[in-house]
Amino acid sequence: MSERTSIWWIRRDLRLGDNQALQAALEYGTRVIPLFVIDPLLWASSYVGPKRLAFLVDGLRRLDSGLRERGSRLILRRGDPLAVLSAVLAETGATAIFSEEDVSPFARKRDGRVRRTLPLTLIPGLTIQPVGLITKKNGDPYSVYTPFGKAWKQLPLPQAGDLVETPSRIETPVDVESLAISSIPYEPAADFPAGEWEALRRLEQFTAGEGAIHEYEQQRDLPAVEGTSQLSPYLRFGMVSARQTAVFALKAIDRSPAGKARQGAQTWFNELIWREFFINILYHFPRVRQGNFNKKYDGMKWINDPAQLKAWQEGRTGYPIVDAAMRQLAQSGWMHNRTRMITASFLVKDLLVDWRRGEAWFMQHLLDGDPAANNGGWQWSAGTGTDAAPYFRVFNPVTQSKKFDPKGIYIKLWLPELRDVPAKYIHEPWRMPPEIQMQAQCHIGNSYPAPIIDHALARKRALAVYKAAAGK
DNA sequence: TGAAATGTTGGGGCG
DNA sequence: ACGCCCCAACATTTC
Numbered sequence: 001m002s003e004r005t006s007i008w009w010i011r012r013d014l015r016l017g018d019n020q021a022l023q024a025a026l027e028y029g030t031r032v033i034p035l036f037v038i039d040p041l042l043w044a045s046s047y048v049g050p051k052r053l054a055f056l057v058d059g060l061r062r063l064d065s066g067l068r069e070r071g072s073r074l075i076l077r078r079g080d081p082l083a084v085l086s087a088v089l090a091e092t093g094a095t096a097i098f099s100e101e102d103v104s105p106f107a108r109k110r111d112g113r114v115r116r117t118l119p120l121t122l123i124p125g126l127t128i129q130p131v132g133l134i135t136k137k138n139g140d141p142y143s144v145y146t147p148f149g150k151a152w153k154q155l156p157l158p159q160a161g162d163l164v165e166t167p168s169r170i171e172t173p174v175d176v177e178s179l180a181i182s183s184i185p186y187e188p189a190a191d192f193p194a195g196e197w198e199a200l201r202r203l204e205q206f207t208a209g210e211g212a213i214h215e216y217e218q219q220r221d222l223p224a225v226e227g228t229s230q231l232s233p234y235l236r237f238g239m240v241s242a243r244q245t246a247v248f249a250l251k252a253i254d255r256s257p258a259g260k261a262r263q264g265a266q267t268w269f270n271e272l273i274w275r276e277f278f279i280n281i282l283y284h285f286p287r288v289r290q291g292n293f294n295k296k297y298d299g300m301k302w303i304n305d306p307a308q309l310k311a312w313q314e315g316r317t318g319y320p321i322v323d324a325a326m327r328q329l330a331q332s333g334w335m336h337n338r339t340r341m342i343t344a345s346f347l348v349k350d351l352l353v354d355w356r357r358g359e360a361w362f363m364q365h366l367l368d369g370d371p372a373a374n375n376g377g378w379q380w381s382a383g384t385g386t387d388a389a390p391y392f393r394v395f396n397p398v399t400q401s402k403k404f405d406p407k408g409i410y411i412k413l414w415l416p417e418l419r420d421v422p423a424k425y426i427h428e429p430w431r432m433p434p435e436i437q438m439q440a441q442c443h444i445g446n447s448y449p450a451p452i453i454d455h456a457l458a459r460k461r462a463l464a465v466y467k468a469a470a471g472k
Numbered sequence: 473t474g475a476a477a478t479g480t481t482g483g484g485g486c487g
Numbered sequence: 488a489c490g491c492c493c494c495a496a497c498a499t500t501t502c
Contacts, residue, residue: 345474400474
């Protein structure tokens with residue numbers, strides 16, 4: 001093997017297992033410098049909140065432990081990536097840089113700048129199928145999910161044998177300067193310990209014989225049930241690879257007899273393809289980060305009332321399912337997918353707040369905040385996106401609540417002030433007669449807000465405003 | 473990966 | 488026995 005040295009530039013691939021960029025670095029030469037650059041531009045961005053940063057730092061600490069067990073360590077530097085990479089190349093005599101590809105406009109601009117002057121090779125790994133590979137016959141990107149998914153499934157599926165094994169040893173020069181990872185303060189999220197070990201544990205548990213994946217079809221819409229994998233933060237930072245999740249899901253599909261159990265695994269697998277779809281959309285249409293995919297809505301007359309936006313952010317809308325979800329987000333850094341749709345519909349359609357305000361808030365607070373998936377989800381909800389919900393699809397927060405949290409268990413988990421509200425009123429507590437409010441020790445307008453808007457009216461208003469924008 | 477408005481059907485009460 | 492009304496249950500249309 002060659003004596004050459006290379007840099008494994010780590011960005012959102014915080015894992016040693018199935019890491020094609022790391023593999024490329026190891027194949028290039030004997031010495032590898034695992035480098036993470038704290039980019040002040042990114043860390044100061046309004047799209048990056050303290051919770052996700054803490055999760056990242058937690059992940060870096062655990063990656064460092066994994067590296068140390070293999071005779072290496074994490075090299076941590078602060079500064080402009082181009083300057084840092086140039087310095088490390090010069091200091092160490094490294095002659096190549098390997099990195100997992102990324103598709104956000106920020107990442108592509110950064111990587112383009114680095115690649116113009118430094119020997120950077122970008123390696124697939126963010127997705128199961130390489131980004132940009134799937135197009136229509138004429139080369140145009142797909143902008144509708146179903147045909148994209150169909151074309152995606154034509155490609156060979158990843159097999160267990162395709163996964164890159166975790167290297168047993170990584171040789172790293174001893175004299176490379178690094179910030180001490182322990183010097184970066186962080187508060188780990190209680191519900192989401194970072195790292196590849198935890199990610200694999202969750203993936204195995206979720207997809208195992210008795211795993212929740214088999215009940216996914218029936219349970220995935222119930223926010224009070226742990227019916228989802230809760231893997232999103234780990235996928236976001238590559239603590240598990242998309243290919244690994246696919247291999248485990250396919251195993252679960254093969255293992256289960258035709259029926260509900262198999263359907264559950266199939267549906268979960270389709271969610272992985274939705275992730276690939278939105279990553280491809282951002283890759284082909286970086287402008288979605290700025291505005292509507294569907295320009296027809298560019299003239300939307302948003303109301304953007306700051307007080308209502310704030311009430312939504314703080315979980316004070318008076319609609320329990322919305323408020324519970326917003327508090328779950330603020331407290332845990334995660335939100336159930338069903339309630340992501342409910343809260344998004346409420347902000348965009350009931351309050352007529354520009355979806356970009358919601359997108360920004362979610363990005364600041366979600367551990368899994370990912371530009372492609374988050375933008376895709378918001379534009380879907382707002383009806384402005386690819387293959388989006390039609391504008392007239394307005395979620396009724398009370399109906400949704402009764403349907404998906406019938407007993408109000410999720411509501412009461414995050415809204416302790418509603419703990420003693422009887423089941424009959426839990427979805428619409430403003431209907432409680434005064435004496436019941438007294439018994440429940442919950443006074444509407446005092447201990448819990450009255451609805452900030454009447455949904456029936458809001459719905460009609462949304463239909464009118466959207467219709468006007470769509471020019472029909 | 474909705475919901476409301478509107479239409480249709482059929483059973484039962486009643487004069 | 489019959490028509491009429493009411494309304495629940497379901498289906499279809501519309502936003």
